[in-house]
Amino acid sequence: MKKSVIWMCLLMSTFLFAQEKFSVSGIIKDKKNGETLLGATVYLKGTSNGAVTNEYGFYSLTATEGTYTLVVSFIGYETISKEINLTVDQTLNFEIKEASTSLETVVIEGEESERVNIRKPQMSVAKLNAATIKLMPVVLGEVDVIKSIQMLPGVTNGGEGSAGFNVRGGAADQNLVLLDEAIIYNTSHFFGFFSVFNADAIKDIKLYKGDIPAKFGGRISSVLDVRQKDGNSKNLEVNGGVGIISSRLSVEGPMFNKKGSFLVAGRTSYAHIFLPLIEELKDDKISFYDLNLKTNYEINENNRIYLSGYFGRDIFDISQFIKNRYGNTSANLRWNHVFNEKLFSNLSLIYSKYDYEIILDFVKLDWVADIENFNLKYDLRYYASDKLKLDFGVSGITYDFNPGEVRPSDPSSSINFRKLDQKRAFEAAAYISAEHELTDKLTAQYGLRFSAFSRLGGQALANYANDQPLVYNEEIGIYEEGEEISTTDYKRSESIKTFANLEPRLGLSYQLNDASSVKASYTRSVQYVHLLSNTVSVTPLDVWAPSGRYIQPQKSDQYAVGYYKNFSDKKYSLEVETYYKNVANRIDYIDGSDLIGTNNIETEILNGEARAYGLEILFRKNEGKFKGWFAYTLSKSEQRALGGNAGGPGINNGDWYNTPFDRTHDISVTGSYDLNEKWKFSANFVYQTGRPVTYPNGQYEYEGLSIASFDERNANRLPAYHRLDLSAIFTPSNNKNQRWQSEWVFGLYNAYARRNAASVSFTQDFDTGINEARRLSIFGSVIPSITYNFKF
Amino acid sequence: MAKHNIFTVLLAVLITFVSCDDKIDVDVPEAPPRLVIEASLDWQKGTTGNNQTIKLSTSTPYFDTTLNTDVSGALVRVTNNNSGAMYTFTDQNDGTYTINNFVPVLNDSYTLEVIHNGETYTATETLTPVTPILSTTQSLEGGFDDEVLDVTILFDDPADEENFYFIRIQEEGDLFADLETQSDEFTNGNVQEEFFEKESDDEDETVEYNPGDTVNIRLHGISQRYYDYVSLLIEQYYSGGNPFAVTPAEIRGNCVNETNGENYAFGYFRVTEFDEVTYTFQ
Structure with missing residues (x-):
């Protein structure tokens, strides 16, 4: 009050x-x-x-x-x-x-123009534009938004071949990834090797690691806001590139008598073209492609309409074995309206979908699943005065979860048709937030978000004895499925369960002098949808589930303080931040949980919690021939799940244990050097403490095999991960004034051929019977690449 | 040829991402030894099932190669809870305990009792019946690889109940058997088809099934709890540490230490009926 x-x-x-x-x-x-x-x-x-x-x-x-x-x-x-x-x-x-008029203007910048950077209370944010991202050395020449943000402090991922990214010790599903405001559920192609964002279609990206503005909600760890280019409204422009893995082509130009513009960008891999040349692989198909579209039209000075879309697909056909297809689809129709000099508004209607299909030929099984949502939102910004700006708005999202449908893939199949419960939900939110200059030195950003989530009916749900979907078996010491005693039928119009939450957001900045400031923030955020994944890495097959009778919404409180300083006339800048966050209701999975094809997921999970804290240092050189940054993160990320209603000690005896995203040390160095008009060089170096894993602590013989017994969950670690990448960009001639401009990008990924362990597996040699540890390195050697880019 | 090579290299890059798999030295934690009870009372269709063996051993550090882990001197006893008949197993002093007058009765409940070092371990299980193997056939087309022989067994799944199966297949001369489980979750009431194929190995063609090779296949009917146990055991055995595998965990069987609960035993007390075929590839 x-x-x-x-x-x-x-x-x-x-x-x-x-x-x-x-x-x-x-x-x-x-x-x-x-x-x-x-x-x-x-x-x-x-x-x-x-x-x-x-x-x-x-x-x-x-x-x-x-x-x-x-x-x-x-x-x-x-x-x-x-x-x-x-x-x-x-x-x-x-x-x-x-x-500068060169083709690749290198712009490595702070969150905003430095002058305001120090003053604005917004902290824990990083902005990268397409040019910066394109300059970083990348694997096989594929420019990658998700890999580039991992060079920032506090951002990691599970290593090569694992999808998504982790922010400040959070899980991949706790990131809200938006492409032109549309939710993207799976951020990668090829099971995590490449990101779904085509850099040619991207204008810039903004990553909020904390201090999330009140206008964003629904995920608790971070917001990755990716904006597509509007398209060149002056001239027709064609950009393209030919690389080892994929080729890209984008066309943009003015429309409607320069009242609007369009952008169409496509990218496709072409491994499938070569596969038929190899006898053994002639029936196989492995490829991905994506298509970006954006167009806008200026009705008049105060009204502008935008339409953007994305469609991406991955295709894996391994003959006689498995056929797999998955991808995101999104579309967004927006209307910008300027009421007057002080009031700006935007209305968006957004659609997004992620779906996948797997056909297992050898068991004659066809499996499909998807998640789909519509989102209507209205955001306004009121520039009340030079000291006060207000953001406010409302949004409503409808979700449709189809966690899985099993069909026989041909008439001789012994598979019976089966469909897991389709789940529907509605999420509504309203927010107001102010950016307020209180004194010359003190600025505050304070806001409040109200969110509500309703899991809608349309099916029968199981009721369990003693209301326990999961029961601890004291005798054997394991968790078992509870006894289903009856079912309750919910009508489509009925709400099974409704949640409502207030999410306060607060940020303060105090300017110490012209070049330095301190900031502090507090963010509460709530997440109502959860990605069910009990594997070490997120896979495209993981399904999303809404909160409901047995799954509670995740709630996070994050506190952060930071110190910011510019040196030598803003040539250098230093950002130091420290944070603490705790997450209530983080789902945890019982030992040996089976999520695939399980309708009643509540019989496999416990309600857990998580906490993370850390220190992040980012030192940048912003200008000059040599630019780049050094980032260091010292952090801890843990979780635990007590038995609760199910009884028993919980997972891992109810003790706190490392999340798979815990990295004690994380060092990222990235730099670029402009040698001359023709040559530009850049390098990345990454060092990370090994990922927490569970190692065996003994063996015993059973059925003639050596069976491993395992230590506590995530109590061990893989060897440390480190890697150096190099790249050189060559611009053939000083072709600034020519219409056709081109460049060659040469890359060396993993330059000193480090065999980083993606995993260590413990197996028994089938010939000798002796146990051994085997390391799987996704990239066991140097990966060279060459890409040709053009523009006219 | 040169062109072909480039494509091959490119493909190697694309498909395997020049991933490599090598043996490394890893320090692993060491837990104190535990008792391992491998009490599998399996009754083959068409036999009396009188002869049964139970094995007791201890666990060792993971990389330990001294396999002298036999446990002798324990008391091993099985009771039929329906009839009250009690069967005491004879210590062979090599870690095995045997009996030659066990009487299996389908769907009867049995309790195992093991007394070792003054601690009593017990477990209870029901003798689960199984449907017979209808046929055994070989082909090239089934399975993953069309150029490698595979063998398929067919059996009828009863529609009116949930059924769980444990299948053990071993080629003569192989050191280890392949283990599999099957449930009728997606296939209730249908004819079940289960194929077995060995991965081909370019360096050693004897690895895959070849004409003349003989395999032994056993199909066991098992309880749901044993299905959960052994499925996890199999999954962890074949995929421990793989990044898309479920985080491995200790696998708890059904043998409870009544004296000291913390000092539980590994292994399982299972009572099953099984059907067996021996098949020689043509």
Whole structure:
């Protein structure tokens, strides 16, 4: 109660002083291709009055009546200024020019323009643009958004060949991955080797590791906000590339008499073209492709419509054995409307789907599963005054989970048709958030998100004896399925279970001096959908499940403080952050749980909790021939699950144990060097403490085999992971003025041929009967690559 | 030829991602030894089932190669809970305990009692019947690889109940058997088809099944609890540590230490009926 009074006072105070002021607003674009720019700074010279453009390039600032010099700046672009006479509200659009005209302008930047960076309370965020991502050395020449963010402190993944990424010790399903606002459920191709984002279609990405703004919700670990390019609104432009694994082609250009633009980008791997050449593999097919689409139309100065879409697919056909197809589909229709200089709005209708199909020829089984959602959301931003900006909005998401359907793949199959329960749910949210300059030095960002989730009916659910879907068998010391005593039939219109939560978000920044500041934040977030996965790595076959009668929503509280400093006229910057978070209701899986084809998942899980804490240091060199950063993370991530309602000690005797995402030390170094107009070099180095795993602590003979007995869960570790990657970019001639521009990218992944263990398996040699440990290295040697990129 | 080589290399890159698998030295933790009870009372169809053996041993550190783990001097006894008949097994002083007058009765419940070092271990299990193997055939087309021989057994699954099967197949001359489990979860009431094939090995063609090879196949009817136990055991045996495998864990059987619960035993007391075929590839 008290809190809300203070909050109201803060708001009121600003409105009271917001008189005699006028606003200037508009859109900032790139002069060359007309792309709107996110994060460009607009400020009034000689004042502390500034604004940063939003996702649609829109800015608005308010000041008392007078004459000012308005300055527009953006790292990597030429700064422009203009005299303005602020006597009425006005609209000023700007187009700014890239500072260097070379094909690959290297822009490694902080979250925003540095001037505001220090002041803004937003912390734990990293922004990378496509040019930065493209410069990093990558495996087999495939530019990879997900791999590039792993170079940031606090971001790791399970190693080569594992999908997704982990932020601050969180699981992969706790990341909200958005492509033009649409939820992407699976971020990788080839079971984790490549990301689904085609860098040619991407404008920039923003990763929130904590301090998540109130407008985002539904996932507790991070938000990865990937924005597609709008398309060149000035000229027709073609970009393409030919690599070892895939080829890319994108076409963009103006439409509707330059009132709009479009972008179509495609990428396909072509291993399948070569497979028929090998006798043994002639019937096999392994490939992936994706298609990105975006178009926009400016109805008038205050109304703009965007349509974007994505379709991606992976295809694995190993003849006589397995056929597997999976991928994401998404579409988003948006309407930007500027009510006036102070009020900007966006309405989005978003669709996304992830589905997969597996046909196992040898058992004549056909298995399909999918998750689908529609999302309607309305976001507004009100530039109340030079000291206060408000974000508010509402959203509603409908979910349809189809966890699995088994069909016989031909008439002679002994498989019976079976469909697991289709599950439906609705998630609604409303939020309001303020960015408020309290004093010259102190700025706050405070907000509140209200979220509600309803698991809808349409099926019968099992009831268990003593309300225990899982029961501890004291005698043998294992968890067993509870006894099903009856079922309750829920109508489609009925809600099985409804949850509602308030999610406060708070951030503070205090400016120590011109070059340094301290920030603190608190974020509560709630996650209602869960990826069920009891394997070490996330696989494309894992299914999503909604919260409901037996699964509680995950709730996270994260606290973070940080120190930020710019050195030598912003040439260098230092960011140090430390965080602590705890997660309630993290699902944990009993020993030997079986999730595949299990309808009543509640008989395989316990309700657990997780906690993570760490220290992150990021030191960057932002300008000059040599640019790059050094990132170090010291962290801990643990979980535990007590027996609770099921009785017994819980998993791992109820003790805290390492999550698979725990990395004590994580060092990432990335750098690039511009030798001359023709040559550019870059390098990455990564060192990580080995992934926690469970090793055997003994063996015994059973059925003539040597059976391993196992230690406590995740009590051991794989050997440390480290790797060096190198790349060189060669631009054949100084072809800036030619229409056809091209470059060659040469890469060496795993340059010193480290055999990093993706796993260590313990097996018995079938000839000698002796036990041995075997290391599987996905990349056991240096992986060279060559890619040719062009543009006209 | 050169071109072909490039494609081969490219493919190797694409498909296997130049993954490599090698043997390494790993320090593993060492747990104190536990008693292992391998009490498998298996009754072959068409026999009396009078002769049965129970094995007792201890667990050792994982990489230990001294296999002298026999446990002698224990008292081993099985009771039929329906008839009250009691069977005491004779210590052979080599870790095995045998009997020659055991009387198996389908669907009867049996209790095992082992007394070792002053601690009493007990377990109870029901003799689970099995349907007979209908036929055994060989082919090239079945299985994963069309160029390698495979053998298929057929058997009828009873529709009115949940059934669980344990299958053991061993080629004559092989050191180890292959173990598999099967449930009728997706195939209730249908004719069950189970094929076996050995992976071909370019260096050694004798690895796969060849004409003249003889295999022994046993189909056991098992309880659901044993199915859960042995399925996990098999899964962990063949895939321990694989990144897409379930996190491995200690596998707890049904032998309970009544004296000191913490000092539980590994292994299982199973009572099954089985059908057996011996098949020679043509």
